[in-house]
Amino acid sequence: MTDAVDLSGMALFVKIVECGSLSAAGRLLGLPKATISRQLALMEQRMGAPLLLRSTRALSLTDTGRRYFERIRPIVHDAEQAQVEALAEHAVPSGTLKIAAPVAYGQHVLAPKLFTFLQRYPEVRIDLHLSDERVNVVAGGFDLVIRIGQLGDSDLLRRRLGHVDRKLVASPDYLDRAGTPRTVAELASHRGILTRTDLDHWTIDSQSIRIPWKISTSNMHVTRDAACAGLGIALLPGYLADVPIAEGNLVRILPESRLDQIEATALQARSVTPSIAVKALIKHLV
Missing domain, CATH: 3.40.190.10 (Periplasmic binding protein-like II)
Incomplete structure (x- = not known):
């Protein structure tokens, strides 16, 4: 029958090597140096070979200890990370x-x-x-x-x-004066309302069209308000366009066309x- 795997001993051995001394490992784990030394000796007894060479100034790995350390170190670290993640699931965010x-x-x-x-x-x-x-x-x-x-x-x-879904909109007043565009190409003869001057090319139904603009606002709320005021056609996110459309202050243009999603x-x-x-x-x- 195979001996049970000593997971706690593996974790202890990794900490001893990483800390560089029994005393430092004891301080990290909150254990007396004598306890650390005793548990290490039991591990070596079970392994049937020394894992560390001890001196008054330093520790060094034996060949067996080095191979053992290289194999178990990632296992111990993965286990520690798994524990952190499991605890985090039940921790209260603060x-x-x-x-x-x-x-x-x-x-x-x-x-x-x-x-x-x-x-x-x-x-x-x-x-x-x-x-x-x-x-x-x-x-x-x-x-x-x-x-x-x-x-x-x-x-x-x-x-x-x-x-974020987007919609082409204009006010009923603007459309009464300038006409309602029925195709993407017709947008080029209308006035656009931009949020930034570099956003004057709109992609609609896979067609890129440059929109002559009347005003660039640098603010999406002002862009919406400018469209409601009848200054031209705007390309607005749905979360800004839906309410004025429902209230009749804006009308959706080319509703069947596909706009690139952002x-x-x-x-x-x-x-x-x-x-x-x-x-x-x-x-x-x-």
Whole structure:
């Protein structure tokens, strides 16, 4: 019959080697040096060979000890990580989370989810920063940054939160004056309302068309308000367009056409181990 595997002894041996001495391993584990020495001696007795060569100044591995250490070290570390993850599942998220997001998305999509998250986890505080400027995740000390649309190359961790549907809209007054476009090509003869001047090419039904613009706002709420004021045609996310459409202040244009979807993505610094609260929040948002 095969002897039972001494998992606690394996973990103890790895700690002794990594710490470099019996005393240091004892301090790490909260055990007397005599206890560490006795357990090591029992291990070597069971193994039938010495694992460590001891001197008054240092420890060194025997050939058997070195092979044993190389085999069991990843096993011990995997077990430790599994225990951390298991404990985290039952730990209560707490602490302060610093989060950044675009203004309109933050107000209409993110904020309601944060409210329910805080109700569920009362030990968490959220420091929310809404800005349409692209903040620096690492330099700003953000736990989580949410961005909409295409992302540049970076070494940040990414987690897709979902897509944002978009709609072409204009006010009834504008359409009465300028006519309602029936094809993608007809959009080129209308005035556009942009949020950024570099977003003047719209892809509709796989066609890219340049939109002559009347005003660029730098803010999605102002873009919506400009469309309601009859200044032209706007490409709005559904969370901003749906209410004014339902109220009759905006009319959807080319409703059967397909607009490219844009993604909402959560970004994290790769160098920082996510806290339990961050992991819980991402799970909540997804």
